[in-house]
Amino acid sequence: MADVQTELRNKTVSDKPSLMNKELDHLQLCQWLTAVATDRDKQAFTRLFQFFAPKILRIAKGKFPNEAQANEVVQETMTNVWRKAHLFDQNKGAVTTWIYTVMRNVTFDMLRKVKSNKEDNLSDDIWPLAESLVTEDEVFVDHIENKKICDVIAVLPENQQQVIKGFYFNEMSQEQLAAHLNVPLGTIKSRLRLALAKLKKQLGESYD
Amino acid sequence: MKLPIFTLPIFLLPQGITRIRVYEPRYLKLVRIASQNDGFVIYHGNKTVDNVGSWVNIVNFEQGDDDVLIIDVECRSLVGLSEFEADEEQLSFATINKITHWFDGKTQQQKVNDEIERELSVALRAVFDEHSVLQNLYETKFLDSPYWTVARWIEILPVSYADKRSFIASDSYEQAKSFVYSVVVDKN
Structure with a gap:
């Protein structure tokens, strides 16, 4: 009898926590x-990153001989997770499944790239790309709090992502400015357009 | 003088403060060098646009919730950059030459000169009141100084770097002022 109890207790001790952790994990990840x-x-994104990054890295290392490429898979996957989080539907599957699908797509894209052996060498040219993205109206809603930053980062080549990820923009978005001044977004856009046209005219005149 | 360069597409005028997250080894090295010596330079990195950067000092630092180093930097002046070189860790350095800007020599005690400057100052105060991150970044605000006010407005407006750089010119204060006014103040 005592043996059975011990066995039961052991069973309880060994099984229950892992099951609970598993359930907790799913709920928490979700x-x-x-x-x-x-x-x-x-x-929350940081927590997801901490949970998934080591796992993704381990898998990626099995697919790519080069550690930098494995790291790129982690980076690329997690930026896509940030960017596409709204597409996740918990009725269709677990978070882990979804994130590993994102990772699989990233991996395939990279393998294709390696195959065609075309490296993007844009390292010195960070400015025009970042610039053209910044001017896209809907990209930044919250520069100051740095919450939308990953949207932009995600479409940059890896070497540029490295640079950009390091910082906070302290510029307002057009939406922020419109909300702050309590005017429609269209008004802000047209005011900016007019102000820039006027400025260019002034500059043109001063160059003549 | 040769200073390390942080490549970022940020437009920062004198006394402008921004917050930077640092985690790349080369930029952690930059922070070490900068805090022992004389600051560093924020430069957008595109030599075909211009060679003008913001010479900054580290004024505050902390550890973020994700253990990343966060530093607040304040621009002391605009600088022209030349003689670029990179070390083995891909950290760039350049020789700096101070560029005179309309902000230079303007004391913070300056009072507004006209109605436009007064309105811009009121409007900027409202932005600071509304955005705590910005509010906390600046320990001291000089909202009574028209130059400080216009410089901060130029930094935060959603305009491309290519357009903002028009306000680097030492005689561009009036243009900057009228530019900001036409964007933020409703004239109807």
Whole structure:
């Protein structure tokens, strides 16, 4: 009898926590990903990153001989997770499944790239690309709090992502400015357009 | 003088402050060098556009929730860059030459000169009141100084670097002022 009890207790001790952890994990991961999707929650994203990055890296190392490429898979996957979090539907599957699908697509894209052996060498040219992205109206909603930054980062080549990820923009978006001044976005756009046209005219005159 | 360069497409005028997250080894090295010596330079990195950067000092630092180093930097002046070189860790350095800007020599005690400057100052105060991140970045705000006000406005407006760089010219204060005014103040 005593033996059975011990055995049972052992069983309880060994099985229950792992099951609970597993359930907790799913629930927790789901909450984090939802927070990223709906609130652009940076802290939740950090948690997801901490949870998935080592796992993705381990898998990627098996696919790419080069450690830098494996790291690129991690980077690329997680920026896509940030960017596409709103596409996750918890009724269709677990967070882990979804993120590994994102990773698989990234891996395939990279393998294709390696195959065609075309490296993007744009390292010195960060400015025009970042610049053209910044002017896209809908990209930044919250520069100052740095929540939308990953949207832009995600479409940059890896070497440029490295640079950009390091910082906060402290510029307002057109939406922020419109909301702040309590005028429609269209008004802000046309004011900016007119102000820039006027400025260019002034500059043109001063060059003559 | 040769200073390390942080490549970022940020437009920062004198006394402008921004927050930077640092995690790349070469930029952690930059922070080490900068804090022992004389700051560093933020430069957009496109030599075909211009060779003008913002010479900054580190004024604050902290560890973010994800353990990334966060530094607040304040621009002391605009600088022209030349003699670029990179070390083995891909950290760039360049020789700096101070560029005179309309902000230079303007004391913070300056009072507004006209109605336009007064309105811009009121409007900027409202932006600071609304955005706590910006509010906390600046320990001291000189909202009574028209030059400080116009410089901060230029930094935060959603305009491309290519357009903002028009306000680097030492005689561009009036243009900058009228530019900001036509964007932020409703004249109807």
